[in-house]
Amino acid sequence: RYEQGWVSRKTDSLAEAVSWALQMQESKEACSIAYHGNIVDLLSYLIEHNIHVDLLSDQTSCHVPYDGGYCPQGISFEERTRLLAEDHDYFRVLVDKSLQKHFEYIKILHDRGTYFFDYGNSFLKAVYDAGVSGVCKNKDNPADGFIFPSYVEDILGPHLFDYGYGPFRWCCLSGKDEDLAATDKAAMECIDPERRYQDRDNYNWVRDAGKNNLVVGTKCRILYQDAKGRLKIALKFNEMVREGVTGPIMLGRDHHDTGGTDSPFRETSNIKDGSNIMADMATQCFAGNSARGMSLVSLHNGGGTGIGNAINGGFGMVLDGSERVDTILKMSMPWDVMIGVARRSWARNPNAISTAEEYNQIRSETDYITLPYLADEEIVTGLTEKD
Numbered sequence: 001r002y003e004q005g006w007v008s009r010k011t012d013s014l015a016e017a018v019s020w021a022l023q024m025q026e027s028k029e030a031c032s033i034a035y036h037g038n039i040v041d042l043l044s045y046l047i048e049h050n051i052h053v054d055l056l057s058d059q060t061s062c063h064v065p066y067d068g069g070y071c072p073q074g075i076s077f078e079e080r081t082r083l084l085a086e087d088h089d090y091f092r093v094l095v096d097k098s099l100q101k102h103f104e105y106i107k108i109l110h111d112r113g114t115y116f117f118d119y120g121n122s123f124l125k126a127v128y129d130a131g132v133s134g135v136c137k138n139k140d141n142p143a144d145g146f147i148f149p150s151y152v153e154d155i156l157g158p159h160l161f162d163y164g165y166g167p168f169r170w171c172c173l174s175g176k177d178e179d180l181a182a183t184d185k186a187a188m189e190c191i192d193p194e195r196r197y198q199d200r201d202n203y204n205w206v207r208d209a210g211k212n213n214l215v216v217g218t219k220c221r222i223l224y225q226d227a228k229g230r231l232k233i234a235l236k237f238n239e240m241v242r243e244g245v246t247g248p249i250m251l252g253r254d255h256h257d258t259g260g261t262d263s264p265f266r267e268t269s270n271i272k273d274g275s276n277i278m279a280d281m282a283t284q285c286f287a288g289n290s291a292r293g294m295s296l297v298s299l300h301n302g303g304g305t306g307i308g309n310a311i312n313g314g315f316g317m318v319l320d321g322s323e324r325v326d327t328i329l330k331m332s333m334p335w336d337v338m339i340g341v342a343r344r345s346w347a348r349n350p351n352a353i354s355t356a357e358e359y360n361q362i363r364s365e366t367d368y369i370t371l372p373y374l375a376d377e378e379i380v381t382g383l384t385e386k387d
């Protein structure tokens with residue numbers, strides 16, 4: 001990560017890492033600093049030295065904490081690898097102890113004003129599995145969610161997923177740099193940066209993507225777009241393939257999206273209609289994409305949060321430049337996204353309701369999303385209290 005430029009500075013000294021961070025804060029410079037050590041030691045240091053943290057999360061591999069994803073505090077990485085192979089039971093005990101302390105430190109920082117969120121790695125579930133039932137809202141089990149939000153609840157949900165913005169992907173199958181550059185330019189031209197701040201962010205992202213040299217492998221790009229934007233870009237790309245501007249292009253998306261994933265610890269955690277433990281959206285997304293003719297469809301398990309914790313419906317679509325593909329795109333791209341917006345609208349999220357209403361107007365000839373009837377909360381409370 002350091003060599004690729006994601007991390008600007010690295011150190012194995014807590015004092016150095018923290019002093020760099022404070023200097024950067026003082027001079028208001030953006031900087032990514034890696035402390036090469038255990039997170040629990042870092043949190044302990046911050047508490048001991050009374051250092052304020054605005055935002056805090058965790059991205060250890062907590063979807064598999066007992067299989068090497070989480071390194072317990074107090075042992076070296078080499079010792080962790082030896083224990084994993086030779087004494088797995090003892091390793092589990094150490095992981096649990098470390099996660100308990102990890103959570104205790106987060107609570108201390110939270111009480112001092114830090115905003116903590118789960119990054120979608122099943123951290124809070126791992127804390128629960130380590131024996132801390134106090135991490136659950138109902139103090140007993142995760143069915144009602146956890147005391148700290150997943151980042152989808154407060155951040156990605158209202159700002160992006162409710163509108164349908166999610167990680168749309170493409171891959172230039174020719175493997176040529178010039179094809180990727182041509183698609184970047186075409187995608188940028190499909191976005192109106194004045195529409196919303198999200199569009200401005202996406203526009204800037206794709207405009208600068210080539211310059212920032214973010215591609216580490218195949219000639220692929222990922223770009224947040226809503227249903228309308230994804231369809232517009234997909235049709236433009238298919239036209240470019242048809243006209244011989246680029247070779248064939250494969251579309252897809254991350255499982256971490258508006259539609260497609262049921263995940264009580266991430267994408268649909270604490271969804272406000274109380275359906276966090278339901279798993280039918282992914283199946284419907286997958287089935288609808290198959291029926292509409294996507295080239296590749298998948299119904300799979302475990303994306304991001306671990307096996308057994310999520311169901312994901314995914315797709316891949318090869319753009320070969322044909323009119324047939326245009327027809328499939330027009331039917332399937334909106335389905336793939338709006339299924340999630342519809343559900344979020346039924347959860348009464350205001351931005352999802354307005355996005356569904358707008359969709360109904362634009363697609364009134366062919367589609368209709370049923371909308372929730374918003375009862376007056378005061379009347380409902382009054383009536384239920386009277387009973």
Ligand SMILES: NC(=O)c1ccc[n+]([C@@H]2O[C@H](COP(=O)([O-])OP(=O)(O)OC[C@H]3O[C@@H](n4cnc5c(N)ncnc54)[C@H](O)[C@@H]3O)[C@@H](O)[C@H]2O)c1
Pocket residue numbers: 037038039040059060061062063064069070071072073119120121122256303304305306
């Ligand atoms: N929210 C998302 O969209 C999203 C995306 C990708 C991955 N994830 C999830 O995030 C987690 C991390 O993904 P990744 O691809 O970076 O995994 P990774 O295994 O490559 O990286 C995790 C890192 O955490 C380090 N680590 C483990 N225990 C530690 C400890 N106690 N202190 C300090 N460091 C410790 C490991 O050494 C490793 O370098 C996974 O659970 C993954 O499923 C979430």
